[in-house]
Amino acid sequence: MKQEAQAANRLGLLESVLGAVHIGAIVLDGHGRIVLWNRWMEQYSGLPSAEVLCRDFYALFPEMRSQRIGMAIQQALVSNFPSLLSQTLNKSPFPLYANRSAAARGERLQQALAVTPVEVDGAERHCLIQVTDVSIAANREKVLREQAMVLRSQTFSDGLTGVANRRHFDVAIDKEQRRAKRNGTPLSLLMIDIDCFKAYNDHYGHQHGDQCLIQVSSALAALLHRSTDLLARYGGEEFAIILPDTDAQQALKMASGLRERVSALAIEHRYAAQGSQCVTVSVGVATLTTEHSFDVPSLIGAADRALYAAKRAGRNRVMAHQG
Numbered sequence: 001m002k003q004e005a006q007a008a009n010r011l012g013l014l015e016s017v018l019g020a021v022h023i024g025a026i027v028l029d030g031h032g033r034i035v036l037w038n039r040w041m042e043q044y045s046g047l048p049s050a051e052v053l054c055r056d057f058y059a060l061f062p063e064m065r066s067q068r069i070g071m072a073i074q075q076a077l078v079s080n081f082p083s084l085l086s087q088t089l090n091k092s093p094f095p096l097y098a099n100r101s102a103a104a105r106g107e108r109l110q111q112a113l114a115v116t117p118v119e120v121d122g123a124e125r126h127c128l129i130q131v132t133d134v135s136i137a138a139n140r141e142k143v144l145r146e147q148a149m150v151l152r153s154q155t156f157s158d159g160l161t162g163v164a165n166r167r168h169f170d171v172a173i174d175k176e177q178r179r180a181k182r183n184g185t186p187l188s189l190l191m192i193d194i195d196c197f198k199a200y201n202d203h204y205g206h207q208h209g210d211q212c213l214i215q216v217s218s219a220l221a222a223l224l225h226r227s228t229d230l231l232a233r234y235g236g237e238e239f240a241i242i243l244p245d246t247d248a249q250q251a252l253k254m255a256s257g258l259r260e261r262v263s264a265l266a267i268e269h270r271y272a273a274q275g276s277q278c279v280t281v282s283v284g285v286a287t288l289t290t291e292h293s294f295d296v297p298s299l300i301g302a303a304d305r306a307l308y309a310a311k312r313a314g315r316n317r318v319m320a321h322q323g
Helices: 002-020 039-045 062-066 068-079 100-105 135-156 166-183 197-204 206-222 248-264 296-312
Strands: 024-028 034-037 083-085 111-118 126-133 187-194 230-235 238-244 281-288 318-320
Touching: 024 039, 039 126, 062 068, 068 083, 068 111, 068 126, 135 166, 166 187, 166 230, 166 238, 166 296, 187 197, 187 206, 187 248, 187 296, 197 206, 206 230, 206 238, 206 248, 238 248, 248 281, 248 318, 281 296, 296 318
Parallel strands: 281 318
Antiparallel strands: 024 034, 024 126, 083 111, 111 126, 187 238, 187 281, 230 238
């Protein structure tokens, strides 16, 4: 009688422990019937143990037979092989919900699963399925990923205009130069400068100057339709556009369209030295082809020289590097 009492006490203690732990515990017998369904599973599934005990696991969760967990259960019961299911590939296998509102929205708990064979003296092999709620960790990871994306965006974007910044430009021009050399394709670069911008800032104020930069960058970006083209704020009132797979003639046509688009904005500039009454840009164009040495500094230098030639020629015009 004493031994029976001790056994009953141990069983009661085990049940209390299983009820107190903050993980789900499911035990299946050798035929796949549920013989244990702890309080944690009751709470988050909404299914009391009285409704699930002695029922076939796949009768309750038929979709799991073809999922990774079905294979893990088979390996545990037949081959005595334990499994840890990848959280990335098996995010929410069980219909478990934090509360009723989450259930109404269909937002399952993020879960980590371990499937372990259990040997019972004098009885058939059983299988323990442990379910851990990893929603907090998963959400924290999501927040960290989003923060990393924001930081990356801030690192490679100009804070005022939202276009690529100088750092992004340096990375992109180097990558496109290597790709052009590898593929034997042309690479064009446009250097664009807002004419008489210092005079604009001095007379209209820095707030209007910032707004001018935003409007001009938006107008330039609107003409770029390929994902490979890149507009960057090169510095101050100067912008650069990288045009992969673009020859000199195509680049000149693009530059002319950009100059006309900025003039069409009709941003008042009564103090422009060239006599125009609106904000204009000068554009320098340079192209590297298989006949030229593929060198980034020389490409930037050529586009810069063409830009300043356009400035010396009277501004509000496009000039191509002659090399």
